[in-house]
Amino acid sequence: MIENKKLKLVLCWHMHQPEYRNLQTGNYKLPWTYLHVIKDYVDMVAHLEATPNAKVVVNFAPILLEQIEDYSNQLNDYLRNGTPLRDHLLIALAASKMTLNAEERLQLIKDCKKANKERQIDRYAKFSQLIKIADDLETTNCAMDYVSAKFINDIVVWYHLVWMGETVKLTDKCVQRLIEKGSDYTVEDRRELLTVIADLLTHVLKRYQVLAQSGQIELSVTPYAHPIVPLMLDIKSTHEAMPDAPLPKLDNYPGGKERVEWHLKQGLATFNRFFGFTPKGCWPSEGAVSSETLEILAEFGFDWTATGGSVLHNSLNNTDASGDSVHHPFKIKEADIACFFRDDGLSDLIGFEYSKWHADDSVNNLIGHLEKIAMDDKNDVVSIIMDGENAWEYFPNNGYHFLNALYERLANHPSIELTTFSECLASKIELKPLEKLVAGSWVYGTFSTWIGDQDKNRGWDMLGDVKKCFDKVIATGRLNSSKNKEAEIQLAVCEGSDWFWWFGDYNPSQAVSDFEEQFRLNLTNLYSLLGEEPPSYLIHSFTQGTGEPAMGGAMRQGTED
Numbered sequence: 001m002i003e004n005k006k007l008k009l010v011l012c013w014h015m016h017q018p019e020y021r022n023l024q025t026g027n028y029k030l031p032w033t034y035l036h037v038i039k040d041y042v043d044m045v046a047h048l049e050a051t052p053n054a055k056v057v058v059n060f061a062p063i064l065l066e067q068i069e070d071y072s073n074q075l076n077d078y079l080r081n082g083t084p085l086r087d088h089l090l091i092a093l094a095a096s097k098m099t100l101n102a103e104e105r106l107q108l109i110k111d112c113k114k115a116n117k118e119r120q121i122d123r124y125a126k127f128s129q130l131i132k133i134a135d136d137l138e139t140t141n142c143a144m145d146y147v148s149a150k151f152i153n154d155i156v157v158w159y160h161l162v163w164m165g166e167t168v169k170l171t172d173k174c175v176q177r178l179i180e181k182g183s184d185y186t187v188e189d190r191r192e193l194l195t196v197i198a199d200l201l202t203h204v205l206k207r208y209q210v211l212a213q214s215g216q217i218e219l220s221v222t223p224y225a226h227p228i229v230p231l232m233l234d235i236k237s238t239h240e241a242m243p244d245a246p247l248p249k250l251d252n253y254p255g256g257k258e259r260v261e262w263h264l265k266q267g268l269a270t271f272n273r274f275f276g277f278t279p280k281g282c283w284p285s286e287g288a289v290s291s292e293t294l295e296i297l298a299e300f301g302f303d304w305t306a307t308g309g310s311v312l313h314n315s316l317n318n319t320d321a322s323g324d325s326v327h328h329p330f331k332i333k334e335a336d337i338a339c340f341f342r343d344d345g346l347s348d349l350i351g352f353e354y355s356k357w358h359a360d361d362s363v364n365n366l367i368g369h370l371e372k373i374a375m376d377d378k379n380d381v382v383s384i385i386m387d388g389e390n391a392w393e394y395f396p397n398n399g400y401h402f403l404n405a406l407y408e409r410l411a412n413h414p415s416i417e418l419t420t421f422s423e424c425l426a427s428k429i430e431l432k433p434l435e436k437l438v439a440g441s442w443v444y445g446t447f448s449t450w451i452g453d454q455d456k457n458r459g460w461d462m463l464g465d466v467k468k469c470f471d472k473v474i475a476t477g478r479l480n481s482s483k484n485k486e487a488e489i490q491l492a493v494c495e496g497s498d499w500f501w502w503f504g505d506y507n508p509s510q511a512v513s514d515f516e517e518q519f520r521l522n523l524t525n526l527y528s529l530l531g532e533e534p535p536s537y538l539i540h541s542f543t544q545g546t547g548e549p550a551m552g553g554a555m556r557q558g559t560e561d
Contacts, residue, residue: 006417007374008381008424009410010340012306013388014283015041016061016226018498020518021070021086023490024525028087029518031111033067035163038200040389041068043165043398045207051407052216055418058208058388059283061222062270063496068201069274075198079191092156094194096187102144105152109134112159116393120162126182127158150184157185160193166400172196209275218420220281221271223263225492228450230290230439232256232495235460237290237439238447241314245452250464254471257296263492264300280304280422285497286450287311287342287385287442294335294437304329304421306340306385308558310445314438327379329424330434338431340421342385342442344558346370351386351555355394359401363409367416374415380429381419385442390554443556450500455543459503459519462542463494465535466523473530483529490526494519503543507553512545 020030048054077083078094085091092100092108100108113134115121122128134155137143157178164175174192178185211217223229230237232253238245253259264282272278280303284293287307297305309326326341346369354362373379392399410418443449450456470491473479479487499522502515520538527534547553 005377006415007370007379008419008427008429009370009416010057010381010383010385010419010421010424012057012059012220012283012383012385012421013044014059014061014222014385015044015064015388016059016222017064017067017389018226018496019063019493019522020067022521022525023486023493024528026086029521030514031087031089033064034071034087034090034197034201036389037068037071037204038160038168038197039163039165039398040392041204042200042207043167043392043400043403044388045204045211046165046167047403047407048211048216049207050404051411053418054407054411055216055218055420055423057218057220057281057420059220059222059281060208060271060274061226061285062224062267063226063493065205065270065274068205072198072201075194075201079195079198089156089159090194090197092152093160093190098149098152100152102147105144105147106138108152109137109147109155112155115159115162119393119396119398124158124162124179127155127162130155130158153185153190154183157190157193160197166398168196168200170400205274212275218281218422219271219275219279220283220421221267221279222283222285223260224267224270225263225496226285226498227260227263227492227495228286228288228441228447228497228500229260229263229284229293229296230288231447231451231460232260233290233292233296235451237292238451240290240439241311241446242448242452245448246454246457247451248457248460248464250461253460253464254467259467259491259495260293260296262488263495264296266492268300281306283385288440288447288450288497289339289437290439291332291334291437293439294332294337294339298335298337302337303425304338304340306342306383306421308342308440308442308445309344310559311438311440311442312341312434314440314445315434315436318436318438325379327373327382328432329381329429331431332434332437338421338425339434339437340381340383340424342558343382344442346382347384347386348557348559350384351391352550352557354402355391355396355399359396359405362402363405366406367409367413370416381424383421387555390551394551442558444558444560449556450497453504455503455505456500458542459500462519462523462537466494466526467491469527469530469532473532478531487526487529490522490529494522494526502545502553504547505543505545506547506549507545508547508549509545511553512543513541516541516543 017033020028078085121131174196212219233256282302282305289307329338329340440446499519524534524538
């Protein structure tokens with residue numbers, strides 16, 4: 001290696017949750033946004049605050065930012081004014097008396113079981129005991145008639161305690177006291193816990209903003225509601241990496257380019273409202289790219305974007321230049337934007353393997369890989385890009401020891417430099433030319449996670465139907481400006497990638513059911529906003545799951561086995 005030349009390493013954490021609200025009522029169907037705030041987003045920023053010389057990129061989906069704000073507002077309004085809460089788990093946590101019927105109690109108990117058994121449930125004997133009782137209740141006829149308020153209160157409090165970030169458990173006196181108490185939680189205990197949750201939600205984004213202002217982190221953005229941009233632009237781009245994949249009946253998504261531009265404009269406006277500046281980089285939803293996608297991102301003024309390493313491999317194989325490495329940014333001639341490529345192997349080690357190792361062993365292993373890469377003078381930058389939330393519940397203590405050791409070791413490493421994508425470009429890193437970009441995503445370098453099988457294609461056809469209806473109604477001019485805007489936002493939610501991610505038999509049954517049901521609700525709400533009768537097919541489920549994928553299906557590996 002050239003003397004004094006350090007290998008540039010970018011750790012890019014993508015923070016993203018889809019819209020879980022029923023936008024017509026404001027009620028949340030699923031609680032994952034606020035649970036990931038109190039567990040993951042606060043832990044991730046706390047680790048960076050504890051290691052000021054560590055640099056990373058953090059990417060936020062705009063629709064996630066809005067939900068964090070909404071949760072903060074509803075909790076603070078409740079605590080100050082008694083305004084009703086709009087999430088059933090928070091309502092249960094706040095309740096002063098038992099008002100749930102037997103069916104509602106059973107559903108609440110089931111929801112309080114949605115946690116990692118090894119790392120969250122079995123870690124605490126008191127909660128583990130409650131879960132065992134819950135298991136028995138589910139299999140016993142009429143058992144719900146005998147479930148007491150004490151049991152409900154205790155299991156709901158414990159559920160929130162196990163979802164607390166490790167940095168919160170180590171520093172917050174209320175959380176420590178409630179864990180130590182173990183049972184018999186009072187209304188006062190629960191209100192105090194709600195206050196802790198409200199405080200975490202209220203301040204978490206400001207903490208990231210402060211680090212961005214200091215230059216320690218680079219904040220980047222995703223199109224507003226996390227759509228798969230290349231498929232909205234051209235459904236047939238699926239065939240660039242999957243030539244034989246069956247496509248929906250929908251020939252092309254109507255007005256796709258205009259919708260992509262809308263998501264980018266809305267995403268930038270939302271990002272600017274929260275953080276006060278325009279970001280230089282865009283992680284396109286699911287790292288999904290195509291030549292046309294890069295052209296549009298460049299037109300919007302972004303300096304950089306990124307995607308999966310398999311996309312580069314597909315593209316280089318297509319141009320007979322497969323000797324090149326993912327450890328360089330590339331540029332296609334059609335677009336003035338740098339494209340960085342994920343090291344799928346290293347990223348997947350963190351996401352899928354290191355949770356089973358001792359923290360020191362996993363950090364030593366990762367750094368060993370990086371040191372080998374650093375020995376090759378041809379390598380410029382390694383990009384480790386991954387989900388910033390879903391991996392940590394599989395690690396002991398929410399990844400606390402792993403992340404502490406990782407940042408500390410890397411921040412002080414003699415031959416590895418933690419940096420950001422924008423700093424890489426500012427250092428005049430070479431942008432290698434890429435003759436042709438094969439459209440794909442960070443998952444396998446294809447779009448197979450979102451299109452190409454019967455259920456996913458059915459989802460696209462349903463989305464196409466409502467978009468055609470939307471266009472027809474907007475053209476009549478019968479909606480006022482307020483309803484028009486409401487319908488645009490509802491359409492954006494329907495266009496999100498997450499619904500299609502979960503369609504398919506290989507996914508777990510409960511997750512498929514939750515997301516499929518919400519997708520149909522979103523479409524139904526849009527028809528209603530447009531003043532049109534929803535199609536009868538929206539009454540019926542169209543996809544079921546029976547699979548048991550790794551990590552519950554919330555993450556995928558970058559390359560196929």
